[in-house]
Amino acid sequence: MNLKQLEAFVQVAEEGSFSKAAKELFLTQPTISAHIASLEKELNVRLFIRNTKEVSLSEDGKELYKYAKPMMDLERKIEERFGSGEDTAKHCITIAASTVPAQYLLPEILKRYNEKYPKEQLKIVEMDSAQVVLRVIDHMVDVGLTGTTLEKKHCKYVPFYKDQLVVITPNTEKYRRLGEESAGDISWICKESFIMREEGSGTRKEAEKQFARAGIDVGKLDVIASIENQETIKKSVTQGLGISVLSRLASKEEVEEGHMLAFPIPGADKGRDINLVYNKNYQLTRSAERFIRVVKEVYGLEQ
CATH class of the missing domain: 3.40.190.10 (Periplasmic binding protein-like II)
Structure with missing residues (x-):
């Protein structure tokens, strides 16, 4: 087992697609497939459930993801600290958002974030509110924006907008x-x-x-x-x-x-809360912390 295999595994899990993972990692799809096959053989488990439309994690895959994702986050932090330097390195934050915040609130937030941190990259995935929270719980995204709260002890909700x-x-x-x-x-x-x-x-x-x-x-x-x-x-x-x-x-x-x-x-x-949500069991990346601060600035919340 090596970091390249785990990196491929995490990317496929988050993209739900071997081809999309290959594109994100600048690899060929056969290379991604070979990494996953080697990992499955070494661990003697099936990591993904494949059908004609999508790829989803098996139960063993979900368990491995809980270990692999923090390892990838730690690798990124090491690269940020000892790599090319904060002034030149591009960092990426993944945000899951439900329909209303994605279409009507995020544009202003993204504009402000880009003005303050032009070297940062953002990846936005849109899904329903319940799925946003589940992605946050499984640590498959850095932060989420959602109109739904699920009673999960891992989640920290920060209401930032009232929606009628x-x-x-x-x-x-x-x-x-x-x-x-x-x-x-x-x-x-x-x-x-x-x-x-x-x-x-x-x-x-x-x-x-x-x-x-x-x-x-x-x-x-x-x-x-x-x-x-x-x-x-x-x-x-x-x-x-x-x-x-x-x-x-x-x-x-x-x-x-x-x-x-x-x-x-x-x-x-006065309306339902639109919330920023993150998993408090994991250390936020510096980029995620910046994003949260920008949301609070845009909507006048106390820091």
């Missing part, structure tokens, strides 16, 4: 009239075709909580579709397929342009 949810509808006479006549009562949504975000979405989980507080039985909604991509949801709503619930951030542009209407959910508080 709204019910979105087409901008038609029917819904304009409903908005005027309902006076804050949105019980009428139970009679409409409803489009939900996918399972695991932080928006969906929070919407279910807020609907319950507003006295709306989610089980009685006429859900006609469950869609992952919120751009698809917005286009479906504007074309009259149904109504939905989304972040106010995500619907702001369409509402301002008059393509959609947005109705607040009665009884909702």
